[in-house]
Amino acid sequence: MKMCQTIDNFEERRLALQVAIDAQKTQAERNRLGQFATPTALAVDILKYASRLFPENEKVRFLDPAIGTGAFYAALRKVFPKQRIAEAHGLEIDPLYQESASRLWAESGLELRLADFTREKPSSGFNLVICNPPYVRHHHLQNDDKSSLQFRTFNACGVKINGLAGLYCHFLGLSHAWMADGGVAGWLIPSEFMDVNYGRAVKQYLLDKVTLLHIHRFDPHDVQFADALVSSAVVWFKKTLPPKNHTVKFTFGGTLLEPKHLREIPAKTLLHETKWTRFPLADIRSTGDCATLSDFFQIKRGIATGDNNYFILNAEEIASRHLPMQAFKPILPSPRHLQDNEVFADNDGAPRLERKLFLLNTRLSENEIQERFPSLFAYLQDGKSRGIHQRYLCRHRAPWYAQENRPSAPIVCTYLGRIGTKSGRPFRFILNNSTATVTNVYLAMYPTLSVIRAMKRDCMLIRRLWEALNQIAPDKLLGEGRVYGGGLHKLEPNELANVDATGILELLSDFKIRTIAKQFALFGGDNE
DSSP states (O other), X not given: OHHHHHHHHHHHHHHXXXXXXXXXXXXXXXXXXXXXXXXXXXXXHHHHHHHHTSOXXXXXXXXXXXXXXXXXXXXXXXXXXXGGEEEEEEEESOHHHHHHHHHHTTTTTEEEEEXXXXXXXXXXXXXXXXXOOOOOOGGGSOHHHHHHHHHHHHHHHSOOOOTTOOHHHHHHHHGGGGEEEEEEEEEEEEGGGGXXXXXXXXXXXXXXXXXXXXXXXXXXXXXXXXXXXXOEEEEEEESSOOOTTOEEEEEEEEOSSSEEEEEEEEHHHHTTOSOGGGTTTSOOOOSSOOOBGGGTEEEEEOBOOSOHHHHEEEHHHHHHTTOOGGGEEEEOOOGGGOOSSEEOBOTTSOBOOSSOEEEEOOOOOHHHHHHHOHHHHHHHHHHHHTTGGGSHHHHTSSSTTXXXXXXXXXXXXXXXXXXXXXXXXXXXXXXXXXXXXXXXXXXXXXXXXXXXXXXXXXXTHHHHHHHHHTTSOHHHHHHHSEEETTTEEEOOHHHHHTSBOHHHHHHOSOTHHHHHHHHHHHTTOOOO
């Protein structure tokens, strides 16, 4: 009991130290450096779980490559008896944290160095690596640093990390060279690697180079770091090649020690699964020929204008500025201003809405506009005086005020959503009977050529497709998308396209549609 009280006193001092150091940095600076402290209770849970993976009498040689003020070391001392800790090492790149932590733990047996883990020569032999690595996004890394990191990480673990990967992916790969054979590692990292393209290399490492034991994903509504809106996971693996017919434990919700959901997934299934966040809640996909939404629709993001406040105007603004309506096309408002899931049209095709919006979109040259529409020319000059033409999207367009080609889509889907809405559905499918296009807060769903042909035979087909879309189980949509801290879900076009559409087949009377779509795909059809 006395030892536990002493450790608890250390933890009180460490937390006070953490608060004092954090106060010396701005939130923006800490975000850029990826410095998000591990909560005490979570650190203790992680070390308690680590203790379950160790033989009872095995000595611990501990390493934390981004130790900060020592949350995991404090938890190590709380969970493991002193006589079982053979050695403990920590590296920290920030002098503020390293100097303060060194003073705090000076007499504890922790060897703490001021060092950049990504540039250190590996010192192998650690059988317990626990880390909450810096969450530095790739755009905060210089290109030269990325190349150097990729080279060193490949040398350490044999896997080339994608250039869009965050720094935490390199930390994980580099640690391979520091670990003893049979050693255990626990990483507290963003769960996004489980879904995004850059995470493929990390998943390759976890499946090929080590034995992946367990991934626990926290409920995204339960954000582990109040100052970082990311969904977190704890990844456990052992430095040994995976055995035959290996299965991986996936848990979700609750705590690491007491999760709400659990499922064992064969490693061979994970080799072909792009969305690991589907587990443990979703079933394993069938390996058979399964219908997906791509059989019925080509899906594209809506228009990214470059400046919605400038390019999107309401009818009153257009009239008051005497702008020519022929330079504009109807556009739907954002989902929060669209109450119903069906948009009707006026006689001219514009949405029958109380507040109508229009998108500036013309390919006339500025000289032509100056000659034909002086008021519009003046509006463009006003935009240029504000530097709008120099914004990234605008300066890559010719002319700078011309928008992407996005015809109106008969069905659109919201791009972002949350669980717990009144409808019980995180994403909305909207039947668009108007000629309005959409911004990038929507996904535009264009029927494939085979569906268009079927629509000519059955004018109600598009409505039946829309009704079928609204009967897709929410978990099927959520399973294909990605989630962020706070419970915000997102669907990219290819993710929506990959949603299981078996239910649509069952609800449609014309079952030949999918067969025709497949045939056209074989010959490169249905691209536009």
